[in-house]
Amino acid sequence: MTATEPAGFLPPELIRLAVTSLIVMGFVFFNSILLGYLERKLAGWFQRRPGPMEVGPQGLLQLIVDGVKLVGKQIIIPREAAKPLFLLAPLLAFMPVGIAFIVVPFSNRLQVRDLDVGLLFIVAIMSFNVMAILIAGWGSNNKYSLFGAIRAVAQNIAYEIPMLLSLLAVVLMANTLSMRGLVLAQGRLWNMIVQPVAFLIYFIAGLAETHRAPFDLPEAESELTAGFHTEFSGMAFSFFFLAEYTHMFFVASIAVVVFLGGWSGPPLPWIDYTGIVWFMLKVYALLFIMIWIRWTYPRVRFDQLLNFCWQYLIPFALVNLLVTAVVVKL
């Protein structure tokens, strides 16, 4: 479809927009509910507990009930808080969630739009999250929120560098920034095998980007109550919750696209569409590892967090990039 074609009653572009945004929003909620359930269930199993058991068979309906409860709750705005900022923050956290789905290639043909700068686009949109956290922390008029927000900013600035450097090494090889192009450029040998160091660095930095344990300093319970979302309740809190879990999904899906061959896998019928099965399997395998890591390691100290990034991840990412550049040139 080109834009110059005469539009009918409803331009197809509009239908496409409506349908995809409906699917994306549905998926955002479904993914958060599924991940929330998996997180609690796996947390239980890692500690030899059963996890949620009471609501529905094996506690399956627990997260849905939790969601209904959160929607029904009042949003309390602290008296001295900056009200516009306080209300803007959860929306700003939720906004990139819908937009970044545009470039995720679920399968060869299941992609909303294949942008030429897809990878750059998704990384840029994802980093909006830290802005939302800063506004949330600043607007709450609460010292814990502000501390959490400051930590989040320092952490994200530090970890964005190795993340981008490790992705850049792959981009140098594939010679494209389009998400679909990156998958197609891999062929039989996944980039995880060609670029193991970059994959490891990306994954660690990705964990830090999503503020998950052991890098969950912005919301360290024992020190900061709940960090930047201390003052948020009801739907405002659930926006942060949805954003966090969708953020995890993006980090995992970028890893799958760039390092794990995207939708490629053993052939299935209609592989152009059913590639989504392999894509989702890989994404959820990575998400399982993220949950596994969370329930294994204690939280790092803030100086350890930054030292690890500046002393190990960035030098290694730079050396990796240099070696890749030289090899590609040869």
Place this chain on the structure above:
Amino acid sequence: MREYFSLLYTGAKSLLVGLGVTFRALLQPVVTVQYPRQRIDITPNFRGHTELVRDPETGSHRCIVCMMCEKDCPSGCITVKGETREGVKGKVLTAYQLDFTKCSLCGACVEVCPTSALCYSREYALAGFTAGEFRYDLLARLEETG
């Protein structure tokens, strides 16, 4: 420089060992008991409120109404009543009242009893609406179970 790399090596190794530990825990069965639906045997050391022991020979209690438990009780929650009867040597127990609302479960009554007439109950799921429900008449309880 050497320290830099050895720290990386030992750190990465210990992280992998940690992941192994939690993964093994993941594969092992769940140990939680789903309490109201599932119950396990309570330990023999469990101390509930006291109960009169049933003597297998006589089929009755062994209390001789010596009042030692009543005197020894630091919380004063035991009331023992007895009477002398024609043709019976010693006193006969007519009532043994335990006010469990005041009992501190110290077990002094069980220790001091010369005839080992007291034991601990195995009941643990105790809940009620009035304080009166916890003023037990142990003699009546013994007769009920008999």
